[in-house]
Amino acid sequence: MNNASPLKPHEQLAAVLADDMALVNDQIRTRMASKHAPRIPEVTAHLVEAGGKRLRPMLTLAAARLCGYDGPYHVHLAATVEFIHTATLLHDDVVDESAKRRGRPTANLLWDNKSSVLVGDYLFSRSFQLMVETGNLRVLDILANASATIAEGEVLQLTAASNLATDEAIYLQVVRGKTAALFSAATQVGGVIAQADETVTQALYDYGDALGISFQIVDDLLDYGGAAASLGKNTGDDFRERKLTLPVIKAIAKADTTERDFWKRTIEKGDQQDGDLEQAMALLEKHNAMEETRQDALEWAGKARTALEALPESDLRNLLMDLSDYVVSRVV
């Protein structure tokens, strides 16, 4: 189905779930209102009006609808998931911006750091209130575990990111923390709130997990210009920030001594010169690292699609399957 539609899968999802998403936006606005701390709604406005894809809350809504849910709490949970996502982004800003502007912070940067930390905490606490209102302990358990995976993954990334010993297993753990844990919790709680049976909620978890991983791998690929390493406007941010992503991990695994010294200097020590990004990209090509990474992304997208085969066929199910293809279509 849907292949003939001019809309992309996430746009079709947005159309199908438009009424629910309007309720989610209302919920977000209401929960962010703070008469005493005007800085909080400032951030909200940015959040609600920014018009991102809202992929995570849509996943929760879709999973709940897919399981025949007709209560009110999928809206709470979708808002919860979006709050957690936004809080994580705010805290990432502190962690990333500090590194980027090392040695040249401005008063403005410091002010932003404060607001990012505290408004992030506020969003976490609001998400916590929202999920408690569902009164569903299994949902709370899933979201508590996802939060721990996210936080542990973030701390792990601090130490692993520029360490040449980081292998694909550690990378996967970081990616689960960074992206997949919230995707899988988002889909799973949608099923749990609908009281779907264990096979179904496990399938929804597996789908979210695999979708999140392929999503992040594609992001890492695009940072080096896509399926084949090529220079573009935003190419090389991860390299400059000394982040060991999957293509680089694959290239390092095959590096000879000279190449290893190159990665050690540029990533581990952060001593980068003109031409180093081009050299890095040449090494990614030489070892077929971009193509192999692309294959991994496709494989995870395939796992996501397959996971949903455990669910009865429906338009919504097929749309979620198409979404997994769409996520990797940027690098196909």
Place this chain on the structure above:
Amino acid sequence: MNNASPLKPHEQLAAVLADDMALVNDQIRTRMASKHAPRIPEVTAHLVEAGGKRLRPMLTLAAARLCGYDGPYHVHLAATVEFIHTATLLHDDVVDESAKRRGRPTANLLWDNKSSVLVGDYLFSRSFQLMVETGNLRVLDILANASATIAEGEVLQLTAASNLATDEAIYLQVVRGKTAALFSAATQVGGVIAQADETVTQALYDYGDALGISFQIVDDLLDYGGAAASLGKNTGDDFRERKLTLPVIKAIAKADTTERDFWKRTIEKGDQQDGDLEQAMALLEKHNAMEETRQDALEWAGKARTALEALPESDLRNLLMDLSDYVVSRVV
């Protein structure tokens, strides 16, 4: 009772609750273990070995025991409360240190900021897992609301701290966020987990709230040298950090035009010169602000003691009553 004991009330509490506290420490150590992120246990070690008074977890343990609880979950909740407290401290470090060392950050400071944000998030998520394990939705509701009060109070403090329009009502709200919300949640959940009736859990909430407020007011007084403003080793940190605390709010309420200009320059604009701290302290004395603040602290301590009169008399209840006197004894 206990007046003849050579031990202070919090030391007596620690002695009475020693077995429970040992279990809390075990729980903290276990929950902080992370095979992938060694930075996390580093912070734990500091937390567990630092040997603070551990007032908050003791309050939870005492409240549960006071209500005849004999299950295992008061230990989870005490660890939860300590995790939330430590996470808040870590995030405060980011907010405060940035301001203190404005313009002179070091790589070390930046690294600490990252770790503080992310290890703080990790502690929040662990506390969340711990409380979900109790399976008690009322407990989760109380802690979710306390988290929101804490986070909103912190954001409010960002804007209110150096704003001369901040009055005693706003100060109280900041103090509830900063200190009292966790004290009152700590005592209340102890009663709730023991299935105490509403009168008792409300009394425990009121006790924790009043105790927390008096605790924070005393801290603010001590920052200017205690009951009478006097210079000491750590005197004046709040003044240098341009924090509007209760003594200053009281002095500003009575300030003439010249004095108002002084506060505007030093607190609102942060333009401080040699002798300003001495001048600030002279103004606090002139308007009797220290003595009036001290009276407020005593009044809140009295409210804490009175709240517990709703509970049947017991050694443990009396010890908690004595604790409220002890908290203000530093400025009596």
